[in-house]
Amino acid sequence: MLRYTLRRVPSAAIVLAVASILVFFVLRLAPGDPAVLVAGPDAGPETIAAVRGQLGLDDALAVQYWTWVSGLLTGDLGQSYVLNAPILDLIGAGFGGTLQLTLAATLIAVLLGGAAGIVLATTNRRLVRTAVDGVTSLAFAVPTYVSGVLLVLLFAVTLGVLPPGGRFDGGFWSAPDLALQYLVMPAFCLALPAAAVIARFLAASMRQVLDEDFVRTGVAKGLRPGRLTMRHVVPNAIPPVLTVLGIQIGQMLGGAIVVETIFAWPGIGQLLLQGVLNRDYLLVQDLLLLAVAVSVVCQLLTDLALAAADPRVRLDS
DSSP states (O other), X not given: OHHHHXXXXXXXXXXXXXXXXXXXXXXXXXXXXHHHHHHOTTOOHHHHHHHHHHHTTTSOHHHHHHHHHHHHHTTOOOBOTTTOSBXXXXXXXXXXXXXXXXXXXHHHHHHHHHHHHHHHHHOOOHHHHHHHHHHHHHHHHSOHHHHHHXXXXXXXXXXXXXXXXXXXXXXXXXXHXXXXXXXXXXXXXXXXXXXHHHHHHHHHHHHHHHTSHHHHHHHHTTOOXXXXXXXXXXXXHHHHHHHHHHHHHHHHHHHHHHHHHHTTOOSHHHHHHHHHHTTOHHHHHHHHHHHHHHHHHHHHHHHHHHHHHOHHHHHHO
């Protein structure tokens, strides 16, 4: 397993290096000048030029890129142009909220998607299979900004059973019941598309396993359908789903930007949106590269979990 892990590290490093180059130079193509925003609307050309020099925007692009990357390698993420605060502190304040939201959404997606996938693969009732298939198709097709608004209208405005947005400030473990009230809607909204994808892939993988000879042998020996499914079919159908789960976690981290905006959930998404609107290059660069790094780590952990679940993956590689 160690050799398998070490073989994955160089490709992850290459992905991060290429992503850093793309993030840095693509941002420079966007219109607008951060120095103008920092200096203020009434600043003259001399003031703007002085601010550009102070921020290092007058340096060559290669010099700016090397300064940024060298700072990342030493743990110095720099200072936000507009917010005038260390970026590491800003990320530390927002990453906890995004991580909590993504973990809750992942748990919901695994539970709902796993249950729906098992039903789609094993039920013989046409009406139930059609209903579950329709729900998963709807969950996958409806964008999060639509489902989020519908959830707010239903549970916050019409029924009044959940808060429309925000986050409980007292800490999750100080009052879990109150924290869950704020968390359940954004997490459910974020989890719906991922749950639909997991359900479809799990159902397809289970159908393939159900056609294997060892399943027929188990049926011939008189194993109960529930025991056969949970002890033999599902474990053998899990490896392909793990890869999909890793991809979905990365997508949920990206989709959290929209969900956090809808539900006013404080996190990395709102911080990234604020940085983009303010042309805060350094803040946006760090956040985008952080998103890529988290996705790479999730994919690497998924590959390791897949290799642990199926030794043939390690042997083939």
